[in-house]
Amino acid sequence: MSAHPTLYAIVYALFFVCLVYTAVLYAFVAFLVAAAIREARERREESAAEDFGALTQSRFTIPVSVVVPAWNEEVAIVAVVRLLLAQNYPEFEVIVVSDGSTDGTIPLLVEAYGLRPAERAPRAALPHARIRAIYESAAHPNLTVIDKDNGGKADALNCGCSFARYRYLCCVDGDTAYFPDALARGMRPAQADPGTVIGVSSMFIVSRQPETEAAGDARGAPVDPQWLTNLQYLDLLRSFLCYRLAWSRMNFMLCNPGAFSIWRRDALFEVGGFSPDFSCEDIEITFRIHERFRRMGRPCRIVTLPDQIGATEGPSKRKDLARQRVRWQRVVVETVWAYRRMLARPRYGTIGFLGMPYYVLYEALAPFFQAISVVTLALAIWLRILQWPYYLHFMGLIIFATAIPTTIAVYLTLPGLRGRRVRDVARLLWLGPLDFFIYRPILLWAGVRGLWGFLRGEKAWGKLTRNARTGAA
Numbered sequence: 001m002s003a004h005p006t007l008y009a010i011v012y013a014l015f016f017v018c019l020v021y022t023a024v025l026y027a028f029v030a031f032l033v034a035a036a037i038r039e040a041r042e043r044r045e046e047s048a049a050e051d052f053g054a055l056t057q058s059r060f061t062i063p064v065s066v067v068v069p070a071w072n073e074e075v076a077i078v079a080v081v082r083l084l085l086a087q088n089y090p091e092f093e094v095i096v097v098s099d100g101s102t103d104g105t106i107p108l109l110v111e112a113y114g115l116r117p118a119e120r121a122p123r124a125a126l127p128h129a130r131i132r133a134i135y136e137s138a139a140h141p142n143l144t145v146i147d148k149d150n151g152g153k154a155d156a157l158n159c160g161c162s163f164a165r166y167r168y169l170c171c172v173d174g175d176t177a178y179f180p181d182a183l184a185r186g187m188r189p190a191q192a193d194p195g196t197v198i199g200v201s202s203m204f205i206v207s208r209q210p211e212t213e214a215a216g217d218a219r220g221a222p223v224d225p226q227w228l229t230n231l232q233y234l235d236l237l238r239s240f241l242c243y244r245l246a247w248s249r250m251n252f253m254l255c256n257p258g259a260f261s262i263w264r265r266d267a268l269f270e271v272g273g274f275s276p277d278f279s280c281e282d283i284e285i286t287f288r289i290h291e292r293f294r295r296m297g298r299p300c301r302i303v304t305l306p307d308q309i310g311a312t313e314g315p316s317k318r319k320d321l322a323r324q325r326v327r328w329q330r331v332v333v334e335t336v337w338a339y340r341r342m343l344a345r346p347r348y349g350t351i352g353f354l355g356m357p358y359y360v361l362y363e364a365l366a367p368f369f370q371a372i373s374v375v376t377l378a379l380a381i382w383l384r385i386l387q388w389p390y391y392l393h394f395m396g397l398i399i400f401a402t403a404i405p406t407t408i409a410v411y412l413t414l415p416g417l418r419g420r421r422v423r424d425v426a427r428l429l430w431l432g433p434l435d436f437f438i439y440r441p442i443l444l445w446a447g448v449r450g451l452w453g454f455l456r457g458e459k460a461w462g463k464l465t466r467n468a469r470t471g472a473a
Contacts, residue, residue: 004383007379007383008383008385010379011376011379011380011383011385014372014373014375014376014379015376015380017369017372018369018372018373018376021361021369022398024361025361025362026401028358028362029242029405031246032242032243032246032247033242033246033404033405033408034246035245035246035249035250036241036242036243036245036246036249036408036412037408037412038249039245039246039248039249039306040241040245040306040412043245043305043306043307044306046188047185047188047305047307050188052181052184052185055184055188055191056088056089056090056184057090058090059090061089061090061091061187061191062166062167062168062187062190062191062194063090063091063092063093063165063166063167063168064089064091064092064093064166064168064169064170064183064187064262065092065093065095065160065161065164065165065166065168065169065170065265066084066087066092066093066094066095066169066170066172066183067095067097067157067160067161067164067169067170067171067172068080068081068084068094068095068096068097068160068172068173068174069097069099069153069156069157069160069171069173069174070096070097070098070099070101070105070156070174071098071099071100071101071105071150071153071156071174072101072102072103072105073101073103073105073174073175074101074103074104074105074108075175075466076174076175076177076210076211076313076466077096077105077108077109077174078108078109078112079177079211080174080175080176080177080178080211081094081096081109081112081113081143082112083177083178083179083180083211084172084178085140085142085143086180087178087180087181087182087183087184088180088181088183088184089183089184089187091166092142092166092183093142093143093144093164093165093166094140094142094143094144095144095145095146095160095163095164096109096143096144096145096146096160096174097145097146097148097156097157097159097160098145098146098147098148098156099129099148099150099151099152099153099155099156100129100148100149100150100151101147106145106147109135109145110135110145113137113139113140113143113145114137114138114139115135115136115137115145116135116136116137116138117133117134117135118134118135118136118144119134120134120136120144120163122162122163123162123163123164123165124162124269125162126158126159126161126162126269126272126273126274127155127158127273128148128151128155128156128158128159128162129148129149129150129151129155129159130148130149131146131147131148131149131159132147132148132149133146133147134146134147135147144163146159146160146163151276152276152461153258153274153280153281153461154273154274154275154276154278154281155274155276157171157273157274157281158273158274161265161268161269161273161274164265166265167264167265167266168187168190168262168263168264168265169262169263169264169265169268170183170186170260170261170262170263171258171260171261171262171263172258172259172260172261173258173259173312175210175312175313175466176204176210176259176260176310176311176312176313177210177211177310177311177312178260178309178310179308179309179310181309182202182260182309182310185202185305185307185309186200186201186202186260186262186305186307186309187200187262188305189301189303189305190262190264193301194264195299196299196300196301197264197301197302197303198263198264198267198289198293198300198301198302199253199256199261199262199263199264199267199286199289199301199302199303200256200261200262200302200303200304200305201244201253201256201257201260201261201262201302201303201304201305202260202304202305202306202307202308202309203236203237203240203241203304203305203306203307203308203309204236204259204260204308204309204310204311204312205233205236205308205310205311205312206229206232206233206236206311206312206313206314207229207311207312207313207314208226208229208313208314208316209313210310210311210312210313211311226316227431227438228314228315228316228317228318228321228439229314229316230427230428230431231431231435231438231439232314232315232321233314233428234406234409234410234428234431234432234435235435235439237406237409237410237412237413238405238406238409240304240306240409241306241408241409241412241413242405242408242409242412244304245304245306247304247355248302248303248304250350250354251301251349251350251351252290252349252350252351252354252355252358253286253302253303253304254283254286254287254290254351254355254359255282255283255286256282256285256286256302257282258280258281258282259310259312260309260310261282263285263289267289267293267300268285268289270292271285271288271289271292275288278331278334278335278338278459279327279330279331279334279458279459279460279461280327280328280331283331283332283335284331284334284335284338286302287335287338287339287342288339289302290302290342290348290351291339291342291348291351294342294347294348294349294351295347295348297347306412306413308413313466315464315465317465318442320464320465321442321446322442322445322446322449323446323464324446324464325442325443325446325447325450326446326449326450326453327450327460327461328446328450329367329446329447329449329450329451329453329454330450330451330453330454330458332359332363332364332450333364333450333451333454334454335359336356336359336360336363336364337364337454339356340356342356343356343357343360344356344357364451366447367444367447367448367450367451368448368451370444370447370448371444371448374444398436399433399436400433402433402436402440403432403433403436406428406429406431406432406435407429407432410425410428410429410432
């Protein structure tokens with residue numbers, strides 16, 4: 001031991017840091033999971049008591065503008081728009097914004113919906129790239145399609161929101177398909193408290209072909225033979241049912257996801273719309289709205305629901321998943337750094353004392369601590385000071401603790417697993433411990449790469465390869 005006294009000291013110090021970090025993380029996760037269980041139960045009781053039939057027939061139901069940014073989405077755009085137009089909701093419009101698409105997105109929409117050129121002026125102006133053409137449909141008066149120069153997703157959302165007529169905006173993705181009651185379920189908190197609720201989201205599943213899942217109203221787990229799809233589904237379950245529900249309950253929901261985010265129009269326009277200066281738009285706009293409303297002492301709630309409202313396309317290749325998560329990690333660090341002034345500031349309430357610490361330690365800096373733990377392990381093996389029996393027991397404990405949120409998330413989603421067999425649910429539970437070995441290493445690499453990309457000032461979006469379709473939706 002005398003040969004490397006300094007190195008030994010460093011290894012033990014790093015081990016202690018990682019141990020403390022892990023202990024605090026799991027304590028916080030336990031706290032969040034307990035809050036999420038209670039929130040899920042109460043929200044589901046509210047949903048069961050809701051008269052959705054009356055809601056979808058009432059002339060007092062708040063109208064909604066659905067904005068669909070699309071860049072080269074010819075694979076599924078026609079089916080996605082068809083499902084949106086089929087929403088069981090009394091008054092809504094669908095605005096599709098083609099963000100400089102170079103494929104068949106516009107021709108397919110023109111053919112499928114009988115689009116014709118139209119003259120229309122924006123109701124309010126948010127900055128966006130030049131508009132090439134505007135189309136409307138005689139068969140669907142509530143459908144508008146805008147073709148514009150490429151400016152990025154935030155730019156396309158700003159364009160669509162500028163033409164929106166209604167006071168609530170539902171921003172969705174062009175590769176995500178929605179169940180018929182998505183708007184009715186998502187708008188429920190806003191209907192109940194329009195003065196305070198300025199944002200709503202709800203859970204969606206992951207699928208290799210989401211338009212097929214939504215067309216068949218296949219709620220629940222995607223029973224897919226591909227392990228990567230199922231592991232993404234479990235990841236999404238944990239995110240919504242174990243974490244975001246808890247954030248929502250304690251009023252520090254800091255990511256209204258782009259695949260389904262409802263915003264009160266006045267709040268969105270007050271902060272200047274979506275920003276193109278970040279790698280993704282959804283986390284940053286959530287932080288910005290919270291920052292403004294709380295700084296000014298105005299009531300503000302962003303709510304997450306446990307209801308499944310649709311299916312989004314998940315990458316079927318590891319390199320595409322890694323590319324997606326690199327971007328997600330990069331925007332987390334970008335946003336946390338941009339709004340670091342909210343950390344531990346009393347005026348920001350639970351955002352400052354719970355939300356920001358969580359994002360700083362367990363989202364922005366998580367890849368750093370995870371990388372340190374890997375380096376520490378390698379050094380311990382090289383120095384021959386690793387005590388394998390203790391290490392294996394410790395790893396078993398970590399794997400068990402990591403699988404607990406997955407198990408709870410599957411339990412919380414059981415009411416939505418319509419028609420799924422017991423063996424399908426058991427398969428999901430069996431995958432829980434395995435994702436520690438075959439899924440989280442991908443996330444670790446992507447997290448480190450995303451953190452490095454932030455330090456280098458990278459902004460690239462990284463368009464994913466669309467999955468091959470097996471038939472018409």
